[in-house]
């Protein structure tokens with residue numbers, strides 16, 4: 001798969017590491033706001049093409065991508081997603097997908113009958129114990145649930161979340 005990525009920040013770097021490990025993926029282009037950040041990521045992950053600022057549009061239109069990762073600030077997700085849909089590119093968009101219900105309805109409308117895969121990073125769904133818990137609940141192994149008290153916390157950005165630009 002020909003892969004492009006927008007946003008050479010903390011989470012973008014994690015996406016790049018994932019694609020690099022996947023033998024079915026070829027990182028062909030990166031788009032970001034700041035030249036230094038985009039260039040640093042491009043050098044580290046051997047990405048041949050760099051696009052800057054609004055040039056992400058050109059990347060989506062010209063690079064014949066199979067998939068794009070959208071790793072920019074939340075307010076940019078909808079416009080980038082819609083452009084990717086219009087160019088028939090499969091999408092891995094960071095969460096949240098959009099910043100308003102109106103945008104979300106628009107994204108959903110444009111995805112209809114397109115035959116492309118849209119996916120958002122709910123990566124915790126793939127932590128092995130969570131599907132197990134889901135199965136236990138669905139099969140009523142522990143009876144009917146009346147209350148769920150769930151705690152999730154961490155101590156802030158992990159070291160591994162660091163943007164490549166901050167290394």
Ligand SMILES: NC(=O)c1ccc[n+]([C@@H]2O[C@H](COP(=O)([O-])OP(=O)(O)OC[C@H]3O[C@@H](n4cnc5c(N)ncnc54)[C@H](OP(=O)(O)O)[C@@H]3O)[C@@H](O)[C@H]2O)c1
Pocket residue numbers: 006007008009010011012031032033034035037038053054056071072073074076094095096121122123163165
């Ligand atoms: N799945 C998860 O668990 C998880 C965890 C944390 C965050 N997130 C999500 O990931 C997204 C990014 O968060 P982050 O922590 O990685 O933020 P970040 O480090 O600030 O990265 C955002 C990147 O977007 C780039 N950018 C900003 N405006 C742009 C534009 N107009 N065109 C192209 N690139 C642009 C910035 O470019 P430059 O650096 O080049 O200036 C920056 O590298 C957010 O939506 C956040 O909610 C998800």
